Amino acid sequence: MKLLNNKFPNIFIEKNSLYTKSVDKKTFFDEKTFVNNNIFFREWDPKRSKLAAGLMKGLSQIGLKEGSIVLYLGASHGYTPSFISDIISNNGFMFCVEFSPEVARDLVTICEAKKNMVPILADANHPEIYKELLTEVDIVYQDIAQKNQVQIFLRNCDAYLKKEGFGLLAIKARSIDVTKKPRDIYQQVRSELEKYITIVDYRELEPFEKDHAIFVVKKK
Numbered sequence: 001m002k003l004l005n006n007k008f009p010n011i012f013i014e015k016n017s018l019y020t021k022s023v024d025k026k027t028f029f030d031e032k033t034f035v036n037n038n039i040f041f042r043e044w045d046p047k048r049s050k051l052a053a054g055l056m057k058g059l060s061q062i063g064l065k066e067g068s069i070v071l072y073l074g075a076s077h078g079y080t081p082s083f084i085s086d087i088i089s090n091n092g093f094m095f096c097v098e099f100s101p102e103v104a105r106d107l108v109t110i111c112e113a114k115k116n117m118v119p120i121l122a123d124a125n126h127p128e129i130y131k132e133l134l135t136e137v138d139i140v141y142q143d144i145a146q147k148n149q150v151q152i153f154l155r156n157c158d159a160y161l162k163k164e165g166f167g168l169l170a171i172k173a174r175s176i177d178v179t180k181k182p183r184d185i186y187q188q189v190r191s192e193l194e195k196y197i198t199i200v201d202y203r204e205l206e207p208f209e210k211d212h213a214i215f216v217v218k219k220k
């Protein structure tokens with residue numbers, strides 16, 4: 001088991017599979033686990049997580065570190081959030097926004113079991129709704145398959161991301177325009193982002209996620 005990259009905490013690779021080191025030693029998704037030198041590892045599937053796919057595709061910066069404060073938009077059942085929770089460890093904290101009450105039920109269960117994440121049932125189109133619940137964050141992570149996903153992301157970065165903070169934006173090209181080629185959509189997203197924010201990394205996620213890409217940005 002070795003660190004994936006010296007710059008990333010708590011993310012490991014072994015035989016081409018990704019793992020996080022889990023402080024709380026709990027599993028939530030029937031993922032493979034193992035213990036080595038009393039350290040508990042959870043396998044992280046790049047076919048279920050765009051961040052894991054981006055890491056397997058060689059992302060060189062993600063901004064996440066132990067102690068990071070994260071705003072996660074589109075937390076769903078909590079799969080990727082549960083791994084980010086491992087990465088930021090118990091001195092970090094994550095606000096998990098999800099608007100579907102059905103999937104948020106699973107998210108709530110995970111948030112109850114983990115010490116460093118809290119669910120927020122809200123529409124990320126309206127960041128002002130949760131302004132009483134959070135302050136500035138180090139990272140905004142978004143995985144929302146909506147036509148206006150870039151605007152939702154920029155709105156939340158504008159409201160909550162600190163200066164020089166990192167944003168990670170997973171893009172589902174087909175949700176933006178099913179008639180256009182994904183590469184053309186990524187180019188369009190790049191132009192929109194560049195008006196407000198600096199792009200520091202970008203990966204297309206095939207073969208793990210078809211027609212998806214991830215942008216890593218930094219607030220000016």
Ligand SMILES: C[S@@+](CC[C@H](N)C(=O)[O-])C[C@H]1O[C@@H](n2cnc3c(N)ncnc32)[C@H](O)[C@@H]1O
Nearest residue numbers: 074075076079080098099100123124125143144
């Ligand atoms: C692709 S899933 C996210 C998967 C999750 N990020 C993971 O990797 O485990 C997208 C989620 O975004 C949620 N969503 C879509 N639009 C939203 C909005 N405007 N505000 C909050 N959540 C939204 C959906 O309900 C869905 O659960």
